[in-house]
Each structure stands twice: as structure tokens, then as C-alpha cells.
Amino acid sequence: MEDLSLHILDVAENSIKAQAAGIEIRISENAAEDLLSLEIIDDGKGMDDETVKKVLDPFFSTKETRSIGLGLPLLAEAARAANGDFIIESLPGKGTHVKATFQASHIDMKPLGDIAATVVTLIMGHPDVDIHYIHNVDSTHYSLDTHEIKSQLNGMSIATPEVIRFIKDHIKEGLDNLRTPT
Secondary structure (H helix, E strand, O other), X not given: OOOHHHHHHHHHHHHHHOOOOEEEEEEEEEOOOOEEEEEEEEOOOOOOHHHHHXXXXXXXXXXXXXXXXXXXXXXXXXXXXXXXXXXXXXXXXXXXXXXXXXXXOOOOOOOOOOHHHHHHHHHXXXXXXXXXXXXXXXXXXXXEEHHHHHHOOOOOOOOOHHHHHHXXXXXXXXXXXXXXXX
16 A cells, blocks of 8 residues: 555445444644654444454454455554554454554655545445544644534435535645645
């Protein structure tokens, strides 16, 4: 995977396969600490301790269609390659919390990628799942919550082209404002 947004998409898709009704995606960039962290938190079915220990083995997969699960091991390796860390916590029936940290200036730090496209892809593919995207750059904050958006749509699907276009533009504008605060 060439950028972090693809890792986020992969982990979020795993959350959805684990029956998550809600997923929180948190990205935090801290220039003073030279740190980027990303977290994906879901309310899916979770995993027991034994499964959590196995998920970083690329030859372990919970999928019945294939026996190789590279998503989490590749994210963990990307974090460690950029002088960061990787943590996964999960409880059966409670969900899973994946956190990866990166030294932002490290030569092996992957680019963030197109996070707007990642969030929109999740929304279009899984309109019934609530996605809460939070992005902090130093002291500036951006947030998008599909649960709030859905409550304003009066029964219209969040996956309609007009709403998707609005969401993508909203995310891009929010990220632009993070980078160039007024």
C-alpha cells in the first residue's frame, strides 16, 4: 500500500466485515512533536486475546476465502519503518482499536494520500455504517460525522451523488483549512 489512506480503508473495511455499525477514524498531526498518529476504532464484534496476537502474522486471516491477511502487518511495518509504533486492542463484543504512530519527518514516512476519497468510498460502499472522521493538525480541528449528516437528510440516502459530492467537497475544504488556518 502506497499511502496511509489505503491502510485506513483496509482497516475500516475489516471493521465493517466484523459487523461494526460505527467507525471512528482519527488522524492527528503534531509538528512540535514530529508525530503523525492514526486510529481506527470500531464497535464491531471484536477479537479475543489469542486472535489479537495472531493478526500481525501475514499468514493468518479470519477470512475464509484466503489464508493471508496482509493489511494489519503492512500497517504495523509502515509505522515501525517510520520510527513509530503500532498497537491493536480488542475485546469480544466491544470492538477493536488500531493505533499507528509515525515520525512525520522520517524518510520512510508514507504520504497520507487521498483521505477524502477514502472516507467517501467507505460511505458509498456502506451507507448504513456511521463514519466519524476527526483530523487534527496541531491546534486546528476538522470533523465529519455521517450520523449527524444522515439526521439532516429527511430519509434521503447518504450515498446519493449530491450528498456524496457535498461530503467530498466538505472534507477537502476542511483539510485545506487545516493546512492554512485563518
